[in-house]
Amino acid sequence: MHELSVAESALKIARRVSAAHGNVKVTGIRLSVGSFDHLDDEALCFAFEMLADETVCRGAAIAIERHPFKATCGACGEKSESEGIAEVCPACGSAELKWEGEEATRVVSVDLDLPDVNEGV
Amino acid sequence: MKGYDMAGSEKTVRVLEKVHKANDLLAEENRGFFAERRLFVVNVLGSPGCGKTTLIDATRRGLEGIAVAVIEGDVAGDVDARHFAEQGVPAIQINTGGGCHLDAAMVKQAVADLAAPDDSAVFIENVGNLICTSGFDLGEGLRVLCLSTPEGDDKPLKYPGIFRGADALVITKSELAEYVGFRFDDVKKRASLLNEELPVFEVSAKTGDGMEPWCRWLAAKMRD
Numbered sequence: 468m469h470e471l472s473v474a475e476s477a478l479k480i481a482r483r484v485s486a487a488h489g490n491v492k493v494t495g496i497r498l499s500v501g502s503f504d505h506l507d508d509e510a511l512c513f514a515f516e517m518l519a520d521e522t523v524c525r526g527a528a529i530a531i532e533r534h535p536f537k538a539t540c541g542a543c544g545e546k547s548e549s550e551g552i553a554e555v556c557p558a559c560g561s562a563e564l565k566w567e568g569e570e571a572t573r574v575v576s577v578d579l580d581l582p583d584v585n586e587g588v
Numbered sequence: 589m590k591g592y593d594m595a596g597s598e599k600t601v602r603v604l605e606k607v608h609k610a611n612d613l614l615a616e617e618n619r620g621f622f623a624e625r626r627l628f629v630v631n632v633l634g635s636p637g638c639g640k641t642t643l644i645d646a647t648r649r650g651l652e653g654i655a656v657a658v659i660e661g662d663v664a665g666d667v668d669a670r671h672f673a674e675q676g677v678p679a680i681q682i683n684t685g686g687g688c689h690l691d692a693a694m695v696k697q698a699v700a701d702l703a704a705p706d707d708s709a710v711f712i713e714n715v716g717n718l719i720c721t722s723g724f725d726l727g728e729g730l731r732v733l734c735l736s737t738p739e740g741d742d743k744p745l746k747y748p749g750i751f752r753g754a755d756a757l758v759i760t761k762s763e764l765a766e767y768v769g770f771r772f773d774d775v776k777k778r779a780s781l782l783n784e785e786l787p788v789f790e791v792s793a794k795t796g797d798g799m800e801p802w803c804r805w806l807a808a809k810m811r812d
Contacts, residue, residue: 469688469689476609476610477607479610484601494598495600503749503753504749505719552781552782564781565784571607572606572608573603575604576601577603578598578601579598579599580598581598581599
């Protein structure tokens with residue numbers, strides 16, 4: 468359940484953003500999950516909801532961006548994407564693949580419920 | 589009608605902050621502290637039962653002339669720390685109480701209490717887990733992944749993150765490979781899909797096979 472510590476950090480970041488805007492309600496949080504961080508969306512949302520109760524983030528919608536693994540073939544140069552690590556290039560069958568992906572999980576943005584339409588950005 | 593909602597408005601604040609940023613900052617503090625004390629810190633990762641403790645113990649004996657201390661991470665109990673303390677090795681046990689990984693804050697506290705002389709090698713045995721331990725920088729100088737032959741040679745394909753983040757892969761229980769059908773070439777090929785230059789060692793702490801090249805490599809890293 469390592470989603471708990473990720474949710475905890477995301478909540479801290481969102482509360483900090485809210486505090487910088489007068490402790491307004493947080494209506495949404497967008498997360499970008501690193502390809503190699505192996506985080507489960509459902510567990511992440513569950514952990515966040517549990518921790519966010521009684522905070523300005525209560526009820527905030529969680530949007531999660533996922534990034535597939537990306538391979539480059541050393542033999543034919545083909546670039547491919549996949550949810551899993553394949554051992555051979557889908558184009559030429561070579562095993563000279565190099566797999567990469569999005570390296571870190573980040574809070575992309577926080578949506579705030581501002582009381583005034585004309586509040587500056 | 590759009591744009592006339594007087595009840596309030598939504599504002600999206602771009603943050604783009606790593607969720608582990610707070611941990612990363614503490615890990616950097618740890619790194620500074622280790623450098624000051626000239627401690628060479630090795631974070632040892634791997635599943636429960638893969639032989640992390642046994643590897644650390646055998647490695648410690650192989651690192652002649654180098655003082656060793658250990659920090660043991662487990663959900664509960666102090667079996668491992670006691671094992672080392674009984675042999676006169678400075679040891680601290682961290683209990684995560686259910687937490688599935690160590691983080692930089694836990695290590696900061698532990699290392700402050702650890703009676704490791706300057707110039708020691710400090711082995712941090714992480715909680716047995718192939719999933720999230722790799723996401724938490726502890727401030728270590730070297731990250732070693734331990735994989736035992738009974739776990740299978742397909743693990744890089746199943747747990748890519750931990751193989752990608754490792755500085756060395758130590759295949760333990762090599763004496764069992766023939767009984768469990770573990771193929772060293774396959775695991776090396778699969779690990780290299782994720783981590784091209786990953787050095788791989790095959791060891792048996794039980795028979796001593798392969799311990800010498802592994803300890804020699806590690807000692808050279810410490811001198812770097």
